[in-house]
Amino acid sequence: LQEGNIVIIGSGLIGRSWAMVFASGGFRVKLYDIVQEQVSTALEDIRKQMEELKKSEMLRGSLSLEDQMALVSGCTDLKDALHGAQFIQECVPENLDLKRKIFSELDRYVNDSTIISSSTSCLSPTSMFSGLQHVKNCIVAHPVNPPYYVPLVELVPHPQTEMATVERTYNLMKKVGQSPVKLMKEVDGFVLNRLQYAVISEAWRLVQDRVISPRDVDLVMSEGLGLRYAFLGPLETAHLNAEGFKSYCERYGEGIKRVLATFGPVPEFDGETAEKIDQALWEDEGDKDDQLKAGREYRNTCLSHLAKLKKEM
Template sequence: AAKGKVGIIGSGLIGRGWAMLFAASGYEVCLFDILPEQVSGALDNIKMCLQDLQKAGLLRGSLTADEQFGLISGCSDFNAACQGALHVQECVPENLELKKKIFSQLDAVADDNMVLSSSTSCILPSKIFSGLKHVKQCIVAHPVNPPYYVPLVELIPHPETEQSIMDRTRALMKEIGQSPVSLKKEVDGFALNRIQYAIIAESWRLIQDGVMSPEDVDTVMSAGLGRRYAFMGPLEVMHLNAEGMKSYVERYGETMQRVLSTFGPIPDFSGPALETVDAAMTNQTPSTPEALTERRRWRDARLTGLARLQSDM
């Protein structure tokens, strides 16, 4: 018997990813979309993905691909998709007005036990959930693409979200094999994008200031920092690179401050620097749908390999 029901609103890239994750650990999943053809497309695509994963020995959970697929159903009615669900995950396009509309619909069908969760990448919970009857049960659960291989989920509360809802969602994310992190309060960009944008800004400055080529900047991450960061965070890197954290700060604290003071203003991401970066990236992978799809396949194969390696450790 299924563990319980999860409703997914929006059957695009992220909705499909969530559906597979929940079904892999035995939840009954109802997929809804405003476009019925998106739901049938999602079901076909999920079926194929599950079979491929099974063949490659990468299927998550203990159920077979068929059993997992059997837990996922398409739904042409919003209320039917959500009613009785213990968790509803919204995955519609990144548009505040649309998300507000979806959550007011959800507010009307929710009982006092449902978690109302948004996949938004960068809209603050206070913007989406304020004023809802069930605001205490609302949360942002921001996944990383593709969620099947990149397990991080950022959990962000509305100022009125109950701690028990944060705890329950964190436990659910762990149960389905993801790696949840909790923000204690909302902040623009959440955590992942704040850190990512810091890296992008400095990468851009190194190019803009004529220090390095775009290709070499990417190599600094892919062959250098990224190798460590696939397994540990920057703080643990510090701890291990000296005789512990305090020794690292004693040795390198002043240097970090000196270098950081030379970072300069926020780049405007336009002009000659943009032309330079675009030329380098297009030379490597033309900005055509075919070339991008092929390179994404390459990326996903690398991420699969990494997931395999990490699950062996």
């Protein structure tokens, strides 16, 4: 069993996943939410998810399902939840006012050694943490959905975040089997989404310019680039495609610049192209909720197999 409690604020999709990740690493987890019913549903769902993971031999960590489950408890009283907390992971809906309200409340209750971490996907640390008494203990730890299979966590500091906060968060994430990366400063979209948006915008332009169909542009990733990217990043890929990265730049730099100069302006992301892509992505005329559910199940199954493979490599 690990020292110190982890407190999860908000027991939705991401809060539940974090609870499972920390329990798998042997931490005692308190799952806090405003409504008792929400907490009970979350605990039931966590058990269900863990049972399915066990069945498919994908339960993480060295503890049994029952031992992991025993580490997670629910709570609707914030002061109670924070008792003995070493690390707080906030997972409430993506709304700046709500998050600021919660952080100012936490700021009153925590001591100097408790880390306050946010799961936010795109709110800046400055907008959320500025003015807090414990700002040096605040950080963004942005997970990728579903965090149980996709281990990346982007750590983004506020300008006043202490180095020790970054290091402690980094070490905690490593300890529970996630793969943290440190951003040296905040930037809109963090890094994962900046890379993702670059890809989405060029995919959009290629469809808009009638170069390729929506389904085929997705295949370029899922049957091509994406296979490498599951194991190597874009920079190392380039490094290995020549005699090192500098040699790659010498060999291909001019060509890359020529192609990049033909990239169009930022797309509007609406109108005819949005319609065309949307239509292409539905399987058939059947129920849309069913299709999304099946698609997400397929995605999670693929990711769980990939996680297994990566562990064996």
